[in-house]
Amino acid sequence: MxxxxxxxxxxxxxxxxxxxxxxxxxxxxxxxxxxxxxxxxxxxxxxxxxxxxxxxxxxxxxxxxxxxxxxxxxxxxxxxxxxxxxxxxxxxxxxxxxxxxxxxxxxxxxxxxxxxxxxxxxxxxxxxxxxxxxxxxxxxxxxxxxxxxxxxxxxxxxxxxxxxxxxxxxxxDEVPEIKAAADIVVCISELKVKDGKVPAFTSGNWMTGVPSVFTVNGAVNPTLQLRPGAVQRWRLVAATAFTSLRLEVAGSRARLPMHQIAQDGITFPRTVTLDRLELAMGNRADVLIRGGTPGRYELRADGVSGALMTIEVAGEPVVPPMALPTALPPGRPFLNEQDLTDPGADRKVLFHADQGVFPGTFPNAFRILGTGATPPAGPDADLTRDPAYGLFDPGYVNHTLRLGTVERWTVRTDETLPPHNHPFHLHTNPFLVTHRNGRRLDPPVWHDTVGLAGGTPGDSVTFLARYEDFIGRTIAHCHQFHHEDLGMMQTIDYVKR
Missing domain, CATH: 2.60.40.420 (Cupredoxins -  blue copper proteins)
Structure with a gap:
């Protein structure tokens, strides 16, 4: 098939x-x-x-x-x-x-x-x-x-x-080595199925006991053919709502390295070779895969039972093996701290959940705190139980962002459990991640969504963003959609300078 x-x-x-x-x-x-x-x-x-x-x-x-x-x-x-x-x-x-x-x-x-x-x-x-x-x-x-x-x-x-x-x-797409590679969409979806349908989102424990079913292009563990020495371009899309994916391509005795050329739609300065690739919910990565030792390999994700897809390396070898690119076109110029419009005006954002604080079937509060947080309804009361504090309010603008300016954000989570991931997604403009958990990245990486796993402490990222071209209201939010629907979202207003 x-x-x-x-x-x-x-x-x-x-x-x-x-x-x-x-x-x-x-x-x-x-x-x-x-x-x-x-x-x-x-x-x-x-x-x-x-x-x-x-x-x-x-x-x-x-x-x-x-x-x-x-x-x-x-x-x-x-x-x-x-x-x-x-x-x-x-x-x-x-x-x-x-x-x-x-x-x-x-x-x-x-x-x-x-x-x-x-x-x-x-x-x-x-x-x-x-x-x-x-x-x-x-x-x-x-x-x-x-x-x-x-x-x-x-x-x-x-x-x-x-x-x-x-x-x-x-x-x-016109780089000769990339143009020669088969261009393959690998869209990974995460379905929640119970009794032949998707359960209605009627309570906070909506998905408890409903295991995820992962499909690639709508199929469960489909098989992809790859000749030894041939190169394919995989467009990996994490179209998952709840689960981040730490991917590898592995067989019983060997791996197939992933040669990454782009993250979230923006071309890298150079190809990066990886054994493992992390995609938060909503991330994409373009990778080149070259067939090696014949055999069966699997695209696997940590914490996901079974293979996402199977790769059969077989057939007449390509001799000489197809080449990988040595140079890539510039995807997007980097920013640096000298570009900051106001170096002292950083935005600091915290993903925070208060458990069991509301009556009814949705007891947990999924909040975004820090700069621009939605104000509490009762500032003198217990903020852990406040029905407005840090929750999405469609009538409240959390961040006014002026075109042409460059700002620095630090976004972190105070979740303590590593599997709990709050990916941050900013609409309209990409952002350049310069630090993860306080360590500078060399080189930095453009994203539109970045994962923040829990821990002690939880993950943090620092990024630079330039707001360009378009005005209007949109949003920034947690890309774990259970959390977003329950209020882990903010209003962004892009305005002229």
């Missing part, structure tokens, strides 16, 4: 002043899909498949997407905005892309609602919505992804496989 690849939507050439565009309908409805070992399951999906179609666009092009909401009406909701709600509404986030967060672009404050019960009874049409994303001409070429991002419904939808890959084509 051939290794599965998602359907692909490519750019249509423009004519005259018209720029090339990718035109794609993303139809969302409950669909039956087959998950090996679990049979037929009913889940929300893009175009009836996990993952949805891959969108291939070039800098200077446009994504023109039509969204059809074929889901049933939302159940009533009388709780607060940090209680899961509206599971059949969604929107679209083009994760990691440097595009406008406003209007009908990468605007996660929109809602694509389904029909109401009255509209269904009247035979009204299924609603359609549009997204138009203008990709800047100089946008970094690399691997990105899309997923729903409506606060209150995101975790349940991604746990059902709502995700798809975006590829921005460009200079790195």
């Amino acid at each position: 051939p290794f599965p690849q998602p359907a692909v939507a490519r750019s249509r050439p423009g004519h005259g002043p018209t720029v090339p565009s990718v035109e794609q309908t993303l139809d969302v409805r409950f669909t039956e899909v087959t998950v090996p070992g679990h049979g037929r399951i009913t889940t929300r999906a893009y175009n009836g498949a996990i993952p949805g179609p891959t969108l291939r666009v070039r800098g200077g092009g446009v994504l023109r997407l039509t969204h059809v909401n074929g889901l049933p009406p939302n159940p009533p909701h009388d709780g607060g905005h940090n209680i899961p709600h509206h599971p059949n509404s969604f929107n679209l986030h083009t994760h990691g892309m440097h595009v406008s967060p406003s209007g009908h672009a990468d605007n996660v404050l929109r809602e694509f609602a389904p029909r109401t019960a009255r509209q269904v009874a009247a035979g009204g049409p299924e609603p359609r919505y549009t997204t138009t994303v203008h990709v800047p001409a100089g946008h970094p070429a690399g691997t990105y992804w899309y997923h729903p991002h409506l606060h209150g419904s995101t975790a349940e939808q991604i746990a059902g496989g709502m995700a798809g890959v975006i590829i921005v084509e460009g200079d790195v």
Whole structure:
């Protein structure tokens, strides 16, 4: 059976002043899909498949997407905005892309609602919505992804496989050694399946006892063929909602090294060879894999039982072996401390959870504290039980970020258990991680999402960010979506300087 690849939507050439565009309908409805070992399951999906179609666009092009909401009406909701709600509404986030967060672009404050019960009874049409994303001409070429991002419904939808890959084509694809390699999407989804469906997010212990089912391009442990000496380019996408992945490619007697060329869509200054690669929820990595000693290998992740996929190195060897690149195009210039607009005005952010402090079925408070924290409702009372302190408030701006400025952030977690990971994701602009746990990285690495595992102490990262090109309101949040839906999110307002 051939290794599965998602359907692909490519750019249509423009004519005259018209720029090339990718035109794609993303139809969302409950669909039956087959998950090996679990049979037929009913889940929300893009175009009836996990993952949805891959969108291939070039800098200077446009994504023109039509969204059809074929889901049933939302159940009533009388709780607060940090209680899961509206599971059949969604929107679209083009994760990691440097595009406008406003209007009908990468605007996660929109809602694509389904029909109401009255509209269904009247035979009204299924609603359609549009997204138009203008990709800047100089946008970094690399691997990105899309997923729903409506606060209150995101975790349940991604746990059902709502995700798809975006590829921005460009200079790195023309490097001869990379151009010669097979270009393969490896989209890793984390499904939560119980009784043939994704359980509704109705309590804080929603996923207790529901093991994750990991798929690659919708299949459980598919097999990829690789000839000895051949090179493949894997576009690894951690489309997981709850679990970070520490990956390796290993056989019974040997490993296949991963030659990483990009992180979160931005090309490295040079190829980095690794035995293990860490991807937090939402991260992507482009790696080159060269077939070595014939045999069976597995893509494995620490803490995940079973292989994510199997690699069979077999067949006629490629002689001489395909080469790896010795030089890469510049992905994005580095920043340094001399670029800081105000060297003394650092932003300090803390991921913090208060356990068992609220009544009802959602007792835990998932907070973001530090600079710009949402103020408490009762500042003189017990802050561990405050219903507003550090929790997402759609009417409160936590960070006002001015275009053209460069700022330094330090983000940390005070979780004590290493498996508890709070990945930090900033929308619209990438950031340059310069330090991890106080140690300077050489070289620093561009990210749009960075994992923060718990410990004693928990992880911390320091990064530099330049805010460029686009104004409008968007968000920063924990990319463990159970936590995000319960309030571990902040409002960002990009404004003119």
